[in-house]
Amino acid sequence: xxxxxxxxxxxxxxxxxxxxxxxxxxxxxxxxxxxxxxxxxxxxxxxxxxxxxxxxxxxxxxxxxxxxxxxxxxxxxxxxxxxxxxxxxxxxxxxxxxxxxxxxxxxxxxxxxxxxxxxxxxxxxxxxxxxxxxxxxxxxxxxxxxxxxxxxxxxxxxxxxxxxxxxxxxxxxxxxxxxxxxxxxxxxxxxxxxxxxxxxxxxxxxxxxxxxxxxxxxxxxxxxxxxxxxxxxxxxxxxxxxxxxxxxxxxxxxxxx
Amino acid sequence: xxxxxxxxxxxxxxxxxxxxxxxxxxxxxxxxxxxxxxxxxxxxxxxxxxxxxxxxxxxxxxxxxxxxxxxxxxxxxxxxxxxxxxxxxxxxxxxxxxxxxxxxxxxxxxxxxxxxxxxxxxxxxxxxxxxxxxxxxxxxxxxxxxxxxxxxxxxxxxxxxxxxxxxxxxxxxxxxxxxxxxxxxxxxxxxxxxxxxxxxxxxxxxxxxxxxxxxxxxxxxxxxxxxxxxxxxxxxxxxxxxxxxxxxxxxxxxxxxxxxxxxx
Numbered sequence: 160x161x162x163x164x165x166x167x168x169x170x171x172x173x174x175x176x177x178x179x180x181x182x183x184x185x186x187x188x189x190x191x192x193x194x195x196x197x198x199x200x201x202x203x204x205x206x207x208x209x210x211x212x213x214x215x216x217x218x219x220x221x222x223x224x225x226x227x228x229x230x231x232x233x234x235x236x237x238x239x240x241x242x243x244x245x246x247x248x249x250x251x252x253x254x255x256x257x258x259x260x261x262x263x264x265x266x267x268x269x270x271x272x273x274x275x276x277x278x279x280x281x282x283x284x285x286x287x288x289x290x291x292x293x294x295x296x297x298x299x300x301x302x303x304x305x306x307x308x309x310x311x312x313x314x315x316x317x318x319x320x321x322x323x324x325x326x327x328x329x330x331x332x333x334x335x336x337x338x339x340x341x342x343x344x345x346x347x348x349x350x351x352x353x354x355x356x357x358x359x360x361x362x363x364x365x366x367x368x369x370x371x372x373x374x375x376x377x378x379x380x381x382x383x384x385x386x387x388x389x390x391x392x393x394x395x396x397x398x399x400x401x402x403x404x405x406x407x408x409x410x411x412x413x414x415x416x
Numbered sequence: 417x418x419x420x421x422x423x424x425x426x427x428x429x430x431x432x433x434x435x436x437x438x439x440x441x442x443x444x445x446x447x448x449x450x451x452x453x454x455x456x457x458x459x460x461x462x463x464x465x466x467x468x469x470x471x472x473x474x475x476x477x478x479x480x481x482x483x484x485x486x487x488x489x490x491x492x493x494x495x496x497x498x499x500x501x502x503x504x505x506x507x508x509x510x511x512x513x514x515x516x517x518x519x520x521x522x523x524x525x526x527x528x529x530x531x532x533x534x535x536x537x538x539x540x541x542x543x544x545x546x547x548x549x550x551x552x553x554x555x556x557x558x559x560x561x562x563x564x565x566x567x568x569x570x571x572x573x574x575x576x577x578x579x580x581x582x583x584x585x586x587x588x589x590x591x592x593x594x595x596x597x598x599x600x601x602x603x604x605x606x607x608x609x610x611x612x613x614x615x616x617x618x619x620x621x622x623x624x625x626x627x628x629x630x631x632x633x634x635x636x637x638x639x640x641x642x643x644x645x646x647x648x649x650x651x652x653x654x655x656x657x658x659x660x661x662x663x664x665x666x667x668x669x670x671x672x673x674x675x676x677x678x679x680x
Contacts, residue, residue, distance in 0.1 A: 208591050237593035248584035252606040261602050265593025272598040314588075321592055 160185040161207070161325055161357065166216035168202050175214070176202045178381040184325070187355045189348050191368035194378035195401050200361040203378070204327050207359075208240045209233060221324055238265035241318030243347075245330040247310045249317075251303035255294065258302050258313050259285045262320030281320070288316045292346060308339035315346065319354070326351070328360040332367065340364070344371040365397070471651055478659060479652035486657060489631075489641030490664065496558040496637050497623035503559070504566020504623075505616045511567060512574035513600070518583060528575070535568035544630035555636030562623045562630065569622070570615050577611045578604065614676045621665075621672040628661050 161184045168177040176199045184190050192200045205211035207218055209225065218225045220239065228236055241262070249258050260277050267278065277285075289295040292312040297305060302313060311331060318326055328347060332340035344360075348371045351358045362368050368375055369389040377385030377392070377400035385396050430436040480486070514520050515528030543564050547557040585603040594602065631639015638661060645654040 210587055210591060234593045234595065237591055240591070242588070242591040244584060244588060246584055248582075248588035250585050250588075250602060250606050252609070253602070257602070261589060261594070262592050264589055264595070264598040264602060267598075269595055269597040269601070272594075273601050317588070317592070 160219075160221055161359075162217075162219040163203075163207075164217045164219075166203070166206060166218065167214045168199070168206055168211065169214045176381050177206070177213075180216070180381070180383060182376065182383060182386075184357050184359055187351050187357055188374055189351045189358045189360065189372040190374045190376060191360045191362050191372040192376045192378060193362060193365055193368055193400060197380070198378040199381045200378055201329055204242075204329050204359065204361055207325075207327060208237050208242060210242075234265060238321050239324045241321050241323035241326040243311070243314050243318050243326065243328040243331045245333045247307075247314045247334070249302040249310055249313055251301070253302060254299055255289070255302055255305070255313055256282075256285060256298045259289065259298075259316050259320055262317040265321070285316070285320060288319055291350075292316055306339075307335050308342060311335060311339075311343050312346070315343070315350070319350065323356065326356055326358045328358065330361050330363065333363060341367065341371075348372070365392075474649070475651040475655035477652065478656040479650070480656050482653060485641060486638075486653075486660060489638035489657070490660070492555055493624060493627040493631065493637035493639070496555050496562060496627045496635075497620060499559045500562030500566055500623050500627075501616060501620040504563045504619065505570055505612075507563070508567050508570035508574060509612070511571040512578060515571060515575040516578035518579050518581070519586075519604070528571075532568060532572050532575070535564050536572065540565045540626050540630050541633055544633045544635040548634040553634045553636070553640075558627055558630050558635035558637055561635055562626055565626060566619050566623060570619050573615055574608065574612060577608050581607045617672045617675050621668045624668055625665050 161182075163180060163182040166177050166180040166182075167175050169175045180199075180203065182203075192203065194200050202211055206213045207220075207225065209228075213226055216226065220236070223236055225233070225236055250261065253261075257275065260275075260281060263277065263281050264272055267281075271277070286295055286298070289298065292315060294305075294309055294312050294316070297309065297313075302310065305313065311334075314331070326347070331347065332343050335343060344367050347358055347360065350356065360368075360372065369392065372389065375385065375387065375389050375392050376383055377396065379400055385392065385400055428436060430439065511528055511531050513528075514524050515532055517525055520528060540561055544557060544561040547560045551557050551560065581604060585607065586599060589599040589603045627635075627637045628639045628642070631637040631641070632643045634640065634643075638657065642654060642657045642661075645651075645657060
């Protein structure tokens, strides 16, 4: 169970990008976050594993308050949170197996990482997951030899190697063609069920959000203004989420204040 | 047709006309001033021409009579260059990481940059003079000198490569909870390895060249052999040495060029 309360994020003392945001995600639900660019979707996701440092508020994952952790504790907590990136962020010059095993770096010693002496159960699990997503035959290929869809599968397997308690996906399909994009969305949905894992997906494609996720959260300029099942997302709600541009919102708020 | 203009000129780099012309004038004035005030004695120049001609005529034909001395000097230069490259590169890697703005904390970054600037700010000949004073004549002073020289070059370029990496890969490791050194090994090392190998080969080539120069001030190697030959007015032997130096440098440059091309 992930519980976000009164989350605020300001960059360098400017206007807040996230404003008193509350969100709860649990079980094995697949939640998509939609909203125009600049609404704060990416910042929200990155605050959860503190790639971006929240300004105030609390984020609790299964009883651990992530915002209060010291550096060493944060590292251990991050092992419990998987992340999938828009541009995959694979290490191009390493093999697929090394990329997949890099999801375990938080668990193995630096020496084992350097010498590539991965634990037997990790190797078995890697093959199992790679087989599940259809990339097992690429284990010894360099990551940059793969196509976009295959690369994102590596990204997903890497995140799952962590045996995370939650999976965050920051626009996982934005760099992919429409068909591959649907395959990755379907994969994320199916894996959430199989591994009983909650998944939060930032996404621009509303059709895919409706089709592949259980719940849609609409953000507009740092606030959640919609949170419901996909069927409840009607034209009026869409208009409200996507109407205007963040700059105008900012100006309007400045005038009101 | 419309009344839009049909000519266009690139705006000058310095917009202010007065400033632009003033700057040109100032440069011109300074060059004239320099020529007028630097003490150049044309009589000595013409006398020197004759001396230079005597030295060159004395150098022909080049003498390979003492080839064993030549080979010994070269082997020593090669050893100096190799040792200095290994030591310099080994020290450059941690210094480069310290001097990379995107991964080092601010104080460490300044320390790393300062180390590089100091290593770069003196020409190897000056460094060699200091080390020859410190540890005496011979190859050890040469190794120390070229190690410093290697740090200045390799660490600087490597730090710049580190600053250019795709940081997303680092983020991916951090988000998985990877410890610091594991992140370096998995996310950064693969991205800089090719450049690192290329730089090391280039530096070996460069050190071989520089070892001939620092030898002139007493830091061992073929440069010392050359300095001795000049000291004894053995201009024919000196020419032989010079020719071999040029030959070896051409070969090493070609070899390192081929290797670096293969790596790219």
